[in-house]
Amino acid sequence: MTVAADAPPASPPRDDKRWRQVDVRIRRLGARPDALIEVLHTVQEVFGYLDDDALSYVSEALSVPPSRVLGVATFYSHFVRKPQGEHTCVVCMGTACYINGAGAILNRIHDTLGIDAGATTSDGRISLLRARCLGACSMAPAVVIDDEVHGRLSPDAVQHMLEAL
Amino acid sequence: MTEAGTPTPARRRRQDPLIPAGPVRASAHVCMAAGCLSMQADTVFDSLCERVTARGLTDVAVKRVGCLGLCAAGPLVAVPETGRLFDRVAAGDDAALDGVVDGLAGGEGGRPIATDPFFSHQVKVVLEHCGQIDPERVEDYVAVGGYESLTKAVTTMTPAEVLGEVTRSGIRGRGGAGYPTGLKWTTVAKTDSPHGKYVVCNGDEGDPGAFMDRSVLESSPQQVLEGMAIAGYAVGANHGYVYVRAEYPLAVKRLTTAIRQAEHAGLLGPRIADTSFGFDVEIRIGAGAFVCGEETALIASIEGGRGTPRPRPPYPAASGLWGKPTLINNVETLASIPTIIGRGAEWYSAIGSGKSLGTKVFALAGSVVNTGLIEVPLGLTLREIVFEIGGGLPGGGKFKAVQTGGPSGGCMPESLLDMAVDYESLAQAGSIMGSGGMIVMDDGTCMVDVAKFFMDFCREESCGKCIPCRVGTTQMYGLLDRITRGLASRDELAELESLAGMVRDTSLCGLGQGSPNPVVSTLRYFRDEYMAHIDDHLCPAGVCKMEPREAALAAGEVAP
Amino acid sequence: MSVLTLTIEGRDVAGQTGHTILQVARENGIPIPTLCHLQGLSDVGACRLCVVEVEGQRKLFPACVTTIDEGMKVTVNSERLAAHRRRIVELLFTERNHICSVCIADRNCELQDLAVAVGLTHFELPLLSPQAVVDATHERFGIDHNRCVLCTRCVRVCDEIEGAHTWDVMGRGTEARLITDLGIPWGDSNTCTSCGKCVQVCPTGALFEKGRSVAEARHRRPYLPYLVAHEGRTR
Numbered sequence: 001m002t003v004a005a006d007a008p009p010a011s012p013p014r015d016d017k018r019w020r021q022v023d024v025r026i027r028r029l030g031a032r033p034d035a036l037i038e039v040l041h042t043v044q045e046v047f048g049y050l051d052d053d054a055l056s057y058v059s060e061a062l063s064v065p066p067s068r069v070l071g072v073a074t075f076y077s078h079f080v081r082k083p084q085g086e087h088t089c090v091v092c093m094g095t096a097c098y099i100n101g102a103g104a105i106l107n108r109i110h111d112t113l114g115i116d117a118g119a120t121t122s123d124g125r126i127s128l129l130r131a132r133c134l135g136a137c138s139m140a141p142a143v144v145i146d147d148e149v150h151g152r153l154s155p156d157a158v159q160h161m162l163e164a165l
Numbered sequence: 166m167t168e169a170g171t172p173t174p175a176r177r178r179r180q181d182p183l184i185p186a187g188p189v190r191a192s193a194h195v196c197m198a199a200g201c202l203s204m205q206a207d208t209v210f211d212s213l214c215e216r217v218t219a220r221g222l223t224d225v226a227v228k229r230v231g232c233l234g235l236c237a238a239g240p241l242v243a244v245p246e247t248g249r250l251f252d253r254v255a256a257g258d259d260a261a262l263d264g265v266v267d268g269l270a271g272g273e274g275g276r277p278i279a280t281d282p283f284f285s286h287q288v289k290v291v292l293e294h295c296g297q298i299d300p301e302r303v304e305d306y307v308a309v310g311g312y313e314s315l316t317k318a319v320t321t322m323t324p325a326e327v328l329g330e331v332t333r334s335g336i337r338g339r340g341g342a343g344y345p346t347g348l349k350w351t352t353v354a355k356t357d358s359p360h361g362k363y364v365v366c367n368g369d370e371g372d373p374g375a376f377m378d379r380s381v382l383e384s385s386p387q388q389v390l391e392g393m394a395i396a397g398y399a400v401g402a403n404h405g406y407v408y409v410r411a412e413y414p415l416a417v418k419r420l421t422t423a424i425r426q427a428e429h430a431g432l433l434g435p436r437i438a439d440t441s442f443g444f445d446v447e448i449r450i451g452a453g454a455f456v457c458g459e460e461t462a463l464i465a466s467i468e469g470g471r472g473t474p475r476p477r478p479p480y481p482a483a484s485g486l487w488g489k490p491t492l493i494n495n496v497e498t499l500a501s502i503p504t505i506i507g508r509g510a511e512w513y514s515a516i517g518s519g520k521s522l523g524t525k526v527f528a529l530a531g532s533v534v535n536t537g538l539i540e541v542p543l544g545l546t547l548r549e550i551v552f553e554i555g556g557g558l559p560g561g562g563k564f565k566a567v568q569t570g571g572p573s574g575g576c577m578p579e580s581l582l583d584m585a586v587d588y589e590s591l592a593q594a595g596s597i598m599g600s601g602g603m604i605v606m607d608d609g610t611c612m613v614d615v616a617k618f619f620m621d622f623c624r625e626e627s628c629g630k631c632i633p634c635r636v637g638t639t640q641m642y643g644l645l646d647r648i649t650r651g652l653a654s655r656d657e658l659a660e661l662e663s664l665a666g667m668v669r670d671t672s673l674c675g676l677g678q679g680s681p682n683p684v685v686s687t688l689r690y691f692r693d694e695y696m697a698h699i700d701d702h703l704c705p706a707g708v709c710k711m712e713p714r715e716a717a718l719a720a721g722e723v724a725p
Numbered sequence: 726m727s728v729l730t731l732t733i734e735g736r737d738v739a740g741q742t743g744h745t746i747l748q749v750a751r752e753n754g755i756p757i758p759t760l761c762h763l764q765g766l767s768d769v770g771a772c773r774l775c776v777v778e779v780e781g782q783r784k785l786f787p788a789c790v791t792t793i794d795e796g797m798k799v800t801v802n803s804e805r806l807a808a809h810r811r812r813i814v815e816l817l818f819t820e821r822n823h824i825c826s827v828c829i830a831d832r833n834c835e836l837q838d839l840a841v842a843v844g845l846t847h848f849e850l851p852l853l854s855p856q857a858v859v860d861a862t863h864e865r866f867g868i869d870h871n872r873c874v875l876c877t878r879c880v881r882v883c884d885e886i887e888g889a890h891t892w893d894v895m896g897r898g899t900e901a902r903l904i905t906d907l908g909i910p911w912g913d914s915n916t917c918t919s920c921g922k923c924v925q926v927c928p929t930g931a932l933f934e935k936g937r938s939v940a941e942a943r944h945r946r947p948y949l950p951y952l953v954a955h956e957g958r959t960r
Contacts, residue, residue: 034469037452039628041411054908059907065884065916066906067893074451074895075471078411095374095568095604096530098618130402132622133457134412135376137424138200138236138537138602149203245865446838454897472896475769629875629894630771638815639899640850642740670785670805671773725728 013053018046026061040079048081050163076154077132083099085120085127089145089158089164094133096140105141106130108155112162126165183218183227185206186477190224191269193217194296196317198383199376199415201239205703209240217267225269231384233296234281236537244268256677283535286554288516289526291500292540300419303426306387306483309651314506316389316438319398319581322506327399328354331502333510335522340367340458341497341528341573341599342675343521343588349492352482356490364393364404365481366499367463368409368416371455372571373622377526378496380538382409382416385500386423392499394444395506400492408463408551411453420448438497455626457625458600459674460485460493462628473628474674480481495600497526502666513530518544521587531568531604532558541586548582551605562607566690567610570599572619572626573679574613575686595680595686609707612691613698616684617645623680636678637668640685647694650709651702658699662688733798739744745773746799748786757801758810758842760835762789762873763926766885769885772876774810777801785809813842819850820899821857822871823929830930831940836874853899860905862912865935868903875901879923879932883930891917903931 019067021025029035032132039062043054050073059066073079092105106117109128113121117130126144136142139151143158195201195210214227227487233241238252239507240263249268254261268274276486278284289295298305302342305314332347353362366389370378371446382389393405409417424446427433428653435443449467456462457472464486485491490602501523505513514522521543527550530536533554541550547567551557556565566576569586588598606615624638647653663683675703688695697705702714733750740749752759760772768789776785780798786908788801800806802923817823817836825831839845857870873947880903892915895904905914922934 032469034467036469038469041450041452055907064469065890065893067891067895067916068906070907071471071893071895071905075897076454078451078453093373095571095602095618096536097604099531099604099615100608116513126180131412132371132453133375134220135370135372135379136198136203137374137376137528137602139203139534140530142203146279151203154523163477191840197870262920332745473899476787478792624898627898629897629899630769631773632771632813632816632874635759635875635899635901636853637812640816640819643851664812664850667809671776671809671813673773673787 010095013057019057021046023061031062036062036069037076040041040069040073044079044158049083051081082120083124085124087126087146088129089126089143090129090131090134091117091141091145092131092134092136092142094140095133096136096137097133097142100140102141102144105143105153105155105158108159109162112159127164166689167701175591178213180335181183182229183214183225185224185226187245191244191246191271192226192228193265193269194228194230194245195232196231196241196283196296197229197300198236198380200236201233201241202415202643205242205256209242209254209262210254210660212256212262213265217263217269220266220270222266222270229299229301231295231562232292232298232380232538233237234287234292234538235535236564237535239621244275244279245297247275248278249279250281250289251275252710263325271690274511278682281540281557282553283537286549287540288494288524289540290504290516290528291385291388291497292538293379293504294388295380295538298385300384300386301386301422303423303430303432306385307430307432307661309422309504310507310553311387312432312698314503315394315398315401315432315716318395318444318506319438319440324399324401327395327506330510331399332470332508334505334513335510335517335520336498336501336505336513337521337588338602339501339525341570341597343598346494346498349482349494350396350400352480353490353492356483358490358587361404362489363402364400364402364405364409364468365398365459365460365463365484365491365493366393366405366496367458367615368407368413368496369451369458369463370410370413370496370600371458371626372600372602374528374568374604375571376528377538377601379410379413380528381414381496381526384418386416386724387427388500388503389420389448389496390423390427390433392494392502393446394437395502396492396494396499397444398442398488402492403445406447406449406467406486407442408449408451408467410455417448426691431654440451450521454628455622456628456676457673459502459676462674463493464491474676476673496602516542517587518542518585519587525586525598525601527601527603529555529603529605530560532607532610533605534559543587544585546583546585547577550586550603551582555605555715558607560603561652562609564605565608565610566612566615568604568606568615568683569602570597570679570682571602572622573597573675573682574599574602575682576606576615578688578690580690591644595682595689597682600646606681607714609708611649611704611706612635612687612694613704614648614708615704617649619643619683620645626674626678631671631673631677633668634673634680637664637672638677638680641668641681642663645684648698649704649709651698651709651714653699655699686701729795729797730874731793731795733801734801737805740793742792744793746777746786746791746793746797749787749793750799750801755801756861757788759789759837760874760928762841762880763841763882764876766878766881767928769877769881772813772874774813776806778803778806802922807843811907814843814845815848815850817874818845819848819852820825821853821855821873826926827939828872828930829933829937829941830940832874834930835928835942841876855899856901859937860911862910863914863919863935865919866921866932867910867935868911869930870902873883873903874929874931875903876928878926878928879903882922885924887920888917889916889920890920892923 120127337343462474463474732770768788775788862869
């Protein structure tokens with residue numbers, strides 16, 4: 001899709017002041033098509049996830065075809081397309097964590113919460129995520145609960161922490 | 166799969182470091198790298214400042230520094246003046262905290278660094294300043310001689326002389342493949358480009374179990390920037406990009422601070438050291454795709470697209486970022502450059518052996534006592550690294566294998582423990598140097614399961630562009646899964662081996678070509694474990710859950 | 726532009742600097758199987774069917790993007806290459822649903838032709854059989870994702886020739902799928918010009934014209950080079 005030179009500038013999808021932060025970032029990056037990933041990072045930082053309206057706006061603002069925007073947004077696993085839960089629980093699945101029992105931890109959380117990695121509990125309380133490697137290999141297995149890294153964990157310990165949330 | 170990174174450090178008011186106005190008798194270096202930070206090193210730092218002030222120690226400094234290396238025993242505090250390291254200084258542990266303050270006041274305590282085998286076998290070039298300086302203060306880096314090499318290069322050397330120095334040092338790419346760095350630089354330098362060239366620092370450290378680049382970026386970011394600027398001068402580029410994983414928010418933060426401070430101090434930007442050479446650096450943040458460590462995919466990602474690799478040639482050295490000649494080097498390679506220029510090629514090439522010169526940083530993890538970050542001369546044996554530096558396996562566990570090279574690497578058995586760790590030996594053993602992750606495995610680890618773990622990784626990280634990698638890794642994963650469930654036949658094992666060869670030969674990029682390595686190397690050294698799963702229907706390590714034999718028989722999958 | 730000499734399959738041939746192995750081989754009547762390559766579109770080197778051996782090199786090279794060198798000795802057919810190509814086609818057949826007998830492209834399908842050419846008679850590997858969707862919302866065309874081989878010819882023709890960039894690929898690995906705009910139904914796309922070029926270049930029965938039944942699809946692939954040549958003249 002190309003935006004004609006005389007087309008009016010794209011306008012944000014919703015009347016939400018937070019779009020100003022995104023607009024500032026877009027302007028600072030010169031609204032260049034190659035700023036796509038940077039802008040998607042900003043949108044996700046501001047809103048927590050990338051919905052269709054946001055992608056559509058980014059597509060217009062940077063003059064990048066919508067299919068390319070979606071292609072990029074779905075290529076990188078850091079980008080999420082759904083709102084995340086109130087709490088997040090990230091299980092590191094790096095090699096050191098894996099051989100030290102991260103799988104058992106993940107299974108226990110699955111059994112406790114009834115969700116798979118990448119999903120959020122139906123009450124919207126907890127999102128379960130997997131990480132490729134947090135670089136916390138020396139504390140394997142590691143789990144991050146609400147931005148706090150916990151190391152050398154057992155399935156029981158993780159279950160207790162989740163129940164205490 | 167949804168992937169997440171480590172959390173952004175909470176915003177809190179930062180306590181300033183304690184730096185006495187007069188001479189310093191002793192200083193506490195509090196490790197602020199990710200590992201220690203996750204064990205509340207910031208609280209430890211605050212407490213130490215309070216306690217030092219309360220004791221009235223006016224000639225004692227308390228500083229934030231980067232990685233001290235021995236992550237297994239964090240939070241760590243080093244006192245360089247007395248050469249002692251205090252480990253497990255937990256926040257709120259009064260005895261431990263007072264122990265450090267006593268140490269600063271002239272008391273004993275802590276372990277001596279010089280004679281500790283974890284430290285005494287190491288040779289620090291890349292990590293020279295890690296744990297010595299505050300990564301968020303450019304003054305600290307300058308005080309230890311930072312940016313002197315850049316000044317030396319631009320004021321006293323021609324670009325050709327810099328190229329010559331790097332070539333003679335014998336350094337090879339530390340990102341994995343080991344391509345001679347001098348040759349790469351020379352190719353970019355020789356390519357004419359009226360519209361500019363680029364230097365890209367590859368900090369997309371995606372190997373699970375590897376955290377060397379992260380530690381360097383978090384502990385000594387200015388060193389990497391200096392290396393990039395020297396590279397820019399040598400090849401004729403004035404603009405650089407650092408590509409860092411989104412999973413490393415602390416590295417991004419410190420690098421951002423470092424760039425701002427270096428520009429403010431006139432160390433980067435136009436007219437460096439009052440010469441006509443200028444160099445600026447921008448950060449690009451990855452978004453969670455292992456394949457972006459491959460240089461053509463990295464370029465696609467910096468250009469804002471899907472990180473899919475393209476066939477080479479043309480190599481980025483000829484046609485890279487926006488079609489311009491582009492030098493892509495890994496973080497560790499670039500961090501070695503200031504020392505090579507500062508101390509000279511001869512000094513550097515005296516370290517190491519054969520065709521593998523200099524030092525290599527490894528992230529030691531898994532079933533080993535001293536997990537952490539180490540830097541050793543190339544050519545040390547696996548045994549020295551695992552048993553002397555690493556302190557062996559915890560709880561007297563039995564060594565089974567050491568994995569290097571991540572998802573493109575291999576597992577080396579006990580019989581190879583006396584092998585020298587260099588590019589050629591590792592390749593001969595069916596592994597690769599890789600970026601430097603080294604995972605020790607004990608006899609509680611099933612090697613078929615490890616192979617499956619890495620294949621799962623490759624299949625999920627495959628970009629999907631070329632058929633052999635996209636479908637081949639998925640099919641290989643399926644076969645490995647059947648083996649670990651006790652459902653596979655010998656024919657299927659043969660099928661797996663044949664697929665492995667085909668995926669290696671025909672895949673487009675290194676991710677696909679390297680993806681069979683964990684399978685091939687475990688088959689080479691641990692074939693009996695595969696056979697136990699297939700013929701005897703059991704997992705010798707007791708890791709894999711076998712499906713009932715009847716189910717396998719009923720499906721007609723295994724011979725009765 | 727200078728002329729280079731090389732040997733392909735033991736035959737001495739000549740080609741111009743900058744030409745690819747594939748180009749020179751085809752000019753000389755030496756067949757090399759391809760799938761993602763289509764004359765007139767940029768090459769991506771993705772299907773790996775055209776890999777060839779070059780004497781003195783351990784690596785295999787995709788003929789579609791490898792330029793010729795003076796004195797190069799190229800092998801197009803060897804036992805190893807034949808086995809690899811058969812495997813690649815087999816992988817494609819196992820990835821999604823390619824049951825020819827119920828496909829509109831039956832007997833007019835490049836994947837089917839490839840299977841015959843490489844001698845693929847049966848599958849050793851299990852079928853992955855994902856449940857992919859069919860989008861028939863467009864007035865004249867449809868897409869059956871079960872038949873898609875992700876060659877991206879449609880993406881390239883839509884971007885490079887038509888200039889619409891309606892198509893792209895989302896996701897990665899075996900989860901990768903073709904998309905129209907923001908993943909909306911094709912019929913709702915406001916970038917699609919309904920030119921039909923994507924349908925013409927599709928090697929299988931994934932993209933089709935409506936109103937055709939089994940084995941009735943007729944791709945008009947040769948029209949693309951004419952179109953490109955024509956555009957070249959008018960520019």
